[in-house]
Amino acid sequence: MFSDVEMMVFMEELEEKIQLINDNVLLLEKDGESPAVIQEIFRAAHTIKGSSAVMGYEKMSRLTHEIENLFDRLRQGTMKVTTPMVDILFEALDTLKALKDEITGDAGEVDEAPVIQKIKSCLGETGGCAPAAAETPAPAGPVVSEQPDGTFKDMLQIDDILENMVREAEVRGYQAYKINIEVDPGTQMKNVRAFLVFESLQQVGDIIRSIPSAEDLQDGKYDQGFTLVLFTKEDQGEITNLLMSIAEISRVEVVPLEINGHVADGDTAVENNFGQQAAEVNETRKDSGDIKKAAAPHMEKTTIKTVRVDVQKLDSLMNLVGELVIDRTRLDRFSEIFEGKYGSDDLAENILEISNHLGQVTTDLQDEIMKARMLPVATVFNRLPRMVRDIAQKLGREIDFIVEGQETELDRNVIEIIGDPLIHLIRNAIDHGIEPPEERVALGKPRTGRVKLKASYVESHIVITLEDDGRGMDAAKLKATAVKKGIITGEAAARMSDREALELIMAPGFSTAQVVSDVSGRGVGMDIVRNQIEQINGTVELDTSVGRGTTFYIKLPLTLAIIRALMVSLGEQVYAFPLTNVQETLAIKREEIKLIRHNEVIVVRGRVLPLVRLSNIYQMEEADEERLYVVILGSAERRIGVVVHRLIGEQEIVIKSLGNYLGQITGLSGATILGDGRVALIVDARGLVKELGTEELAYAAN
Incomplete structure (x- = not known):
C-alpha cells in the first residue's frame, strides 16, 4: 500500500503530465511536427507509464505504453502527424482522465482496450495514420551480459x-x-x-x-x-x-x-x-550514457524551498488575518481617542507608533497570505484550447484561438467560479459569432476566425477579455427576438436604447439560435454567466459592432475575503456598500425628488433613476432632514439611487457570514466589525439593483 502523501504526489504529477500532453498535442496539430514538442510528449507519456506501473495501475501503464510507441515512431520520422491521429490521441487523453477518475472513485470501471486498439491500428498503417517511410527498428543500446566464469562483462569506459x-x-x-x-x-x-x-x-x-x-x-x-x-x-x-x-x-x-x-x-x-x-x-547525460557537461565544483547546493499546504489551512490563516485587520482598525480608533484626550505626551506617541507599525505589519501579512491563496488563471485557461478545437470541428469552423496573460493570478475561490462562465462565452463566440469559412470568404474576411482570450490587471481588479471577429450583434434584431419570445413588450423595446438592447442577451430564455444544438441555442447560459460573476462581486460588459465582432469584459476582484467599501449610516446603524457597485454619491434636497407612478425618482444628468430609502428596506425610522445623501449603485446597465442619512467614507472591511442561525436575509450579504467594536451590515447592492431597479423605472426617461 502507498501512503496518502505518495498518492497525492502521484495524482498531482498525473494531472500535470496529462495537461502537458494535451497542450503539446494541440501545438503539434497547429504548428506541425516539431521534434521538441514530440520529445516533450514522449517524456510525459513515459513518466506516466513508469509511475503508474510502480503504483500498480496496469490499465494506465498499458495505455501510456502505446502512446509512447506512437511518439517513438514520430521521433524516428517513420510516421507523420495527421488529423485522425490527433483525434485518436485526444480520445486516449480522455481515457487517461477517466482512468484517473476511476482511481479516485469519481468514475466507474473504464475500458481502455478500444482506444489501445485504435492506437495499434494506427501503428499498423490503418486508420489514416500511414507511416511516411518504411519503419526501421531502433538500434538497441549496449547490454551487460554475464561471462562464462560468472562475472559481469565490463562495458564501462573511463574517460x-x-x-x-x-x-x-x-x-x-x-x-x-x-x-x-x-x-x-x-x-x-x-x-x-x-x-x-x-x-x-x-x-x-x-x-x-x-x-x-x-x-x-x-x-x-x-x-x-x-x-x-x-x-x-x-x-x-x-x-x-x-x-x-x-x-x-x-x-x-x-x-x-x-x-x-x-x-x-x-x-x-x-x-x-x-x-x-x-x-x-x-x-545532462548523453544518449550513450556519457556526461555532456559537469557542473562547476563551487556551485552551492540548492534545497527545496516549497511546501504543500492544505487549502483549509490557508482559509483559516486568511480568517485570522481578517481578525487582525479588525483589531488594527480598533487600535487606530483607540489611538485617535487617546491622543485627543491626553495630547502628544510620550505615552500617546508610543501608542501611536505601535499602532502605525502594527498597521504596516498587518498590511504586509495580509498581502502575503493573499498571494499564497493566488493561482494563475492558466489553471482555467489551459483547459480551453482543447474545447475550442472540438467545438470548431463539430460546427465546421476554422478557429485561431489566442490566449494571453495566463500568468495573471487570482484568488483560488474566484478561479473555481470563472470556469463555467468562460466556457459559455467561448461556445457562443464560436457558434453565434464566428461565421462558417465559406461565409467569411464571401464577406472578404479570412477563412479562419479569431477568438482571443486575455487576462490582465487593472488597478485592484483583474479583467478577462474575450474577443472575436465574427458577426457581431444587431440591436434591432435582438429587440425583435426578445419581443417574439415574450421577454419584453413591443412598447418596452421601442423605448430601449441600443446599449440597453445588448443587455437582452443576458435575459433568461433569450437565444438568437435558429436551431437548438448540443453546443448552444436553448436560451440558457448568458444569464448564468452574469449571475455567477456577480456572485463574486464581478461585472460583465460587452461591446459589439455588426460584421466586425464582439468583445466581452469580465471584471473580477482579486480576493473575496477583504474588500473596499463605502461606509454610510442610518440613524445609529452603520452599513457598508461594496465599492465595486458604487457609481457615485450625491447630496440632494427634498424638493429634487419626483414621483413617477407613485415611485420616487431623481434626475441625474438627464437620466431618471429609481430612488429607494434604506430606512424603508430595513424598516427603520426616517430622518427628518432637508439635505439627503444618495448612493448611486450600479450592476450591469441598471442604476438605482439609495437614500442614506450620512456618508462616513471608504474603508477596508473583512466580510463575515451572517451564520446559519440568521441565514440569508434579503438586502444583506454579510457583516463586518468596525474599529469601535460595532457590527456594520454589508448591503447586497447587486440584489437591490436587480430587484428594485425595475424596467419601467429604468426606461421612464425615454
Missing part, C-alpha cells in the same frame, strides 16, 4: 570527464562505486525494475552514468543486466542490501570504481555540496 568527477568526489568524501545489476530472466516489465533501481539509489547518492543510457533502461531496452556509477557515502553492503530488496533483481555486484589502478576510497571527509553537482550532471 577524462568521469575521471575528473571521481577525483572531485574523492576530495569531498564520496565513494565511487560501479554497480552491476542483473534481473530475473522472466521479468515482464524490465523498465519498471530499472525505474525502481534508480529511485532507490537516488535516495542514498547520485547516479552519474549508466550503461545502457537511462532512457534505454526506462524503455526496457536492455538484455538481462546493466551497469551504473554511483557516488555515495554508504558502504558496499548497504547498497547491495538495498538493491536486493527490490523484487525480480536476481544478482547485484557493487565494487569500488578504479581509476588508473587506483581505487577511489573517499577517505577524506569534507563537508560538501557535490550531490547537487552530480545530480545536475545526471540530468
Whole structure:
C-alpha cells in the first residue's frame, strides 16, 4: 500500500503530465511536427507509464505504453502527424482522465482496450495514420551480459570527464562505486525494475552514468543486466542490501570504481555540496550514457524551498488575518481617542507608533497570505484550447484561438467560479459569432476566425477579455427576438436604447439560435454567466459592432475575503456598500425628488433613476432632514439611487457570514466589525439593483 502523501504526489504529477500532453498535442496539430514538442510528449507519456506501473495501475501503464510507441515512431520520422491521429490521441487523453477518475472513485470501471486498439491500428498503417517511410527498428543500446566464469562483462569506459568527477568526489568524501545489476530472466516489465533501481539509489547518492543510457533502461531496452556509477557515502553492503530488496533483481555486484589502478576510497571527509553537482550532471547525460557537461565544483547546493499546504489551512490563516485587520482598525480608533484626550505626551506617541507599525505589519501579512491563496488563471485557461478545437470541428469552423496573460493570478475561490462562465462565452463566440469559412470568404474576411482570450490587471481588479471577429450583434434584431419570445413588450423595446438592447442577451430564455444544438441555442447560459460573476462581486460588459465582432469584459476582484467599501449610516446603524457597485454619491434636497407612478425618482444628468430609502428596506425610522445623501449603485446597465442619512467614507472591511442561525436575509450579504467594536451590515447592492431597479423605472426617461 502507498501512503496518502505518495498518492497525492502521484495524482498531482498525473494531472500535470496529462495537461502537458494535451497542450503539446494541440501545438503539434497547429504548428506541425516539431521534434521538441514530440520529445516533450514522449517524456510525459513515459513518466506516466513508469509511475503508474510502480503504483500498480496496469490499465494506465498499458495505455501510456502505446502512446509512447506512437511518439517513438514520430521521433524516428517513420510516421507523420495527421488529423485522425490527433483525434485518436485526444480520445486516449480522455481515457487517461477517466482512468484517473476511476482511481479516485469519481468514475466507474473504464475500458481502455478500444482506444489501445485504435492506437495499434494506427501503428499498423490503418486508420489514416500511414507511416511516411518504411519503419526501421531502433538500434538497441549496449547490454551487460554475464561471462562464462560468472562475472559481469565490463562495458564501462573511463574517460577524462568521469575521471575528473571521481577525483572531485574523492576530495569531498564520496565513494565511487560501479554497480552491476542483473534481473530475473522472466521479468515482464524490465523498465519498471530499472525505474525502481534508480529511485532507490537516488535516495542514498547520485547516479552519474549508466550503461545502457537511462532512457534505454526506462524503455526496457536492455538484455538481462546493466551497469551504473554511483557516488555515495554508504558502504558496499548497504547498497547491495538495498538493491536486493527490490523484487525480480536476481544478482547485484557493487565494487569500488578504479581509476588508473587506483581505487577511489573517499577517505577524506569534507563537508560538501557535490550531490547537487552530480545530480545536475545526471540530468545532462548523453544518449550513450556519457556526461555532456559537469557542473562547476563551487556551485552551492540548492534545497527545496516549497511546501504543500492544505487549502483549509490557508482559509483559516486568511480568517485570522481578517481578525487582525479588525483589531488594527480598533487600535487606530483607540489611538485617535487617546491622543485627543491626553495630547502628544510620550505615552500617546508610543501608542501611536505601535499602532502605525502594527498597521504596516498587518498590511504586509495580509498581502502575503493573499498571494499564497493566488493561482494563475492558466489553471482555467489551459483547459480551453482543447474545447475550442472540438467545438470548431463539430460546427465546421476554422478557429485561431489566442490566449494571453495566463500568468495573471487570482484568488483560488474566484478561479473555481470563472470556469463555467468562460466556457459559455467561448461556445457562443464560436457558434453565434464566428461565421462558417465559406461565409467569411464571401464577406472578404479570412477563412479562419479569431477568438482571443486575455487576462490582465487593472488597478485592484483583474479583467478577462474575450474577443472575436465574427458577426457581431444587431440591436434591432435582438429587440425583435426578445419581443417574439415574450421577454419584453413591443412598447418596452421601442423605448430601449441600443446599449440597453445588448443587455437582452443576458435575459433568461433569450437565444438568437435558429436551431437548438448540443453546443448552444436553448436560451440558457448568458444569464448564468452574469449571475455567477456577480456572485463574486464581478461585472460583465460587452461591446459589439455588426460584421466586425464582439468583445466581452469580465471584471473580477482579486480576493473575496477583504474588500473596499463605502461606509454610510442610518440613524445609529452603520452599513457598508461594496465599492465595486458604487457609481457615485450625491447630496440632494427634498424638493429634487419626483414621483413617477407613485415611485420616487431623481434626475441625474438627464437620466431618471429609481430612488429607494434604506430606512424603508430595513424598516427603520426616517430622518427628518432637508439635505439627503444618495448612493448611486450600479450592476450591469441598471442604476438605482439609495437614500442614506450620512456618508462616513471608504474603508477596508473583512466580510463575515451572517451564520446559519440568521441565514440569508434579503438586502444583506454579510457583516463586518468596525474599529469601535460595532457590527456594520454589508448591503447586497447587486440584489437591490436587480430587484428594485425595475424596467419601467429604468426606461421612464425615454
